[in-house]
Amino acid sequence: MRIRNLTIGKHQPKICVPVMGYTFQDLFDEAFNLLNVDFDMIEWRADYFKYIHDLELVQKGAWVLRRVLGDKPILFTFRTAKEGGVRRLHPDYYFKLNQTLAQSGLIDAVDLEFFQEEGLLKETIETAHLHGTKVVLSNHDFEKTPAQEDLLQRLTAMASLGGDIGKIAVMPHSSSDVLTILNTTDAYYHKGISMPIVAIGMGEYGKVTRVSGELFGSVLTFAAAGESSAPGQLSVDVLRETMKTLSCEQNWSESFG
Numbered sequence: 726m727r728i729r730n731l732t733i734g735k736h737q738p739k740i741c742v743p744v745m746g747y748t749f750q751d752l753f754d755e756a757f758n759l760l761n762v763d764f765d766m767i768e769w770r771a772d773y774f775k776y777i778h779d780l781e782l783v784q785k786g787a788w789v790l791r792r793v794l795g796d797k798p799i800l801f802t803f804r805t806a807k808e809g810g811v812r813r814l815h816p817d818y819y820f821k822l823n824q825t826l827a828q829s830g831l832i833d834a835v836d837l838e839f840f841q842e843e844g845l846l847k848e849t850i851e852t853a854h855l856h857g858t859k860v861v862l863s864n865h866d867f868e869k870t871p872a873q874e875d876l877l878q879r880l881t882a883m884a885s886l887g888g889d890i891g892k893i894a895v896m897p898h899s900s901s902d903v904l905t906i907l908n909t910t911d912a913y914y915h916k917g918i919s920m921p922i923v924a925i926g927m928g929e930y931g932k933v934t935r936v937s938g939e940l941f942g943s944v945l946t947f948a949a950a951g952e953s954s955a956p957g958q959l960s961v962d963v964l965r966e967t968m969k970t971l972s973c974e975q976n977w978s979e980s981f982g
C-alpha cells in the first residue's frame with residue numbers, strides 16, 4: 726500500500742518519527758531539525774498542540790509541517806488520554822477534528838482509536854477515504870499485553886471496519902509477553918488478510934518488536950529524533966542501522982498489496 730510517495734509493506738518497516746510541538750514555532754523547529762534525519766514519515770501528535778481546540782489553527786499547524794517537510798507523508802494523530810496521550814477530548818470534537826484534517830489535503834493519513842463509537846468511526850473512515858486520506862486504526866494498552874486471541878481479534882476487526890493499517894501497541898512485562906506480540910504478528914500474517922499491521926511492544930522488553938518487523942510482518946516502526954512519544958522507542962539512527970543489520974530481505978508486499 727502507498728501513503729503519498731511511500732510504499733509500505735516492502736522490505737524493512739518504514740520509520741515514523743513523532744513531532745510533538747506545543748506552539749507553531751515548536752512545530753517548525755522540530756520539522757526543520759528532521760530535514761537531516763533519515764526517516765520515512767512523521768506522526769504529528771496533535772494532542773500536544775496548544776491550539777487543538779481551534780480547527781483553523783490546527784490546519785495551519787498541518788500547513789507549517791507540510792511546508793517544511795515537502796513530500797514526506799504526514800500521519801495526523803490525536804492520542805487520547807485513555808490510550809496514552811496527553812489530553813482528553815470530547816468524542817464529538819475528536820471526530821470533527823479528524824474529519825476536518827482528513828479533508829484538508831494537508832495530511833496523508835489519520836490515526837483513529839479503534840475502541841470508539843462504531844457509527845462515528847465508520848463515518849470518519851468513509852470521509853477520509855473520499856478525500857484520499859489513509860486510516861490507521863489503533864489500540865494501545867500501556868498496562869499489559871492482552872492474550873493473542875484478543876489482539877488477533879482486534880486486528881481482524883480493524884480490517885473489517887475498513888482500516889488501511891491496523892496498529893496495536895501494548896506493554897510486555899516478560900519474554901513470553903514479547904512472544905505473544907510476535908506470535909500475534911506472525912499469526913495475523915498467515916491469515917492472509919490484505920490490511921497491513923503494526924505491532925509494537927512498548928518499554929524495555931518491547932524493543933525487539935521495534936526492530937524485527939521485517940521478519941514478522943509489522944510494516945511501520947516509531948522512532949525518536951528528539952523526545953520520544955512512547956517508552957522504549959529507539960533513536961532513528963540506531964533503529965535504521967539495527968534493521969539493516971537484521972535484514973533478511975523479506976518482501977511482505979506480495980501479501981500486503
Ligand SMILES: O=C1C[C@@](O)(C(=O)O)C[C@@H](O)[C@@H]1O
Pocket residue numbers: 743768770802804836863865892894925926927947948954955956958
Ligand atoms: O501508536 C503509536 C505507537 C507509539 O505508542 C509507540 O509505542 O511507538 C508511539 C505513538 O506516538 C504512536 O501513536
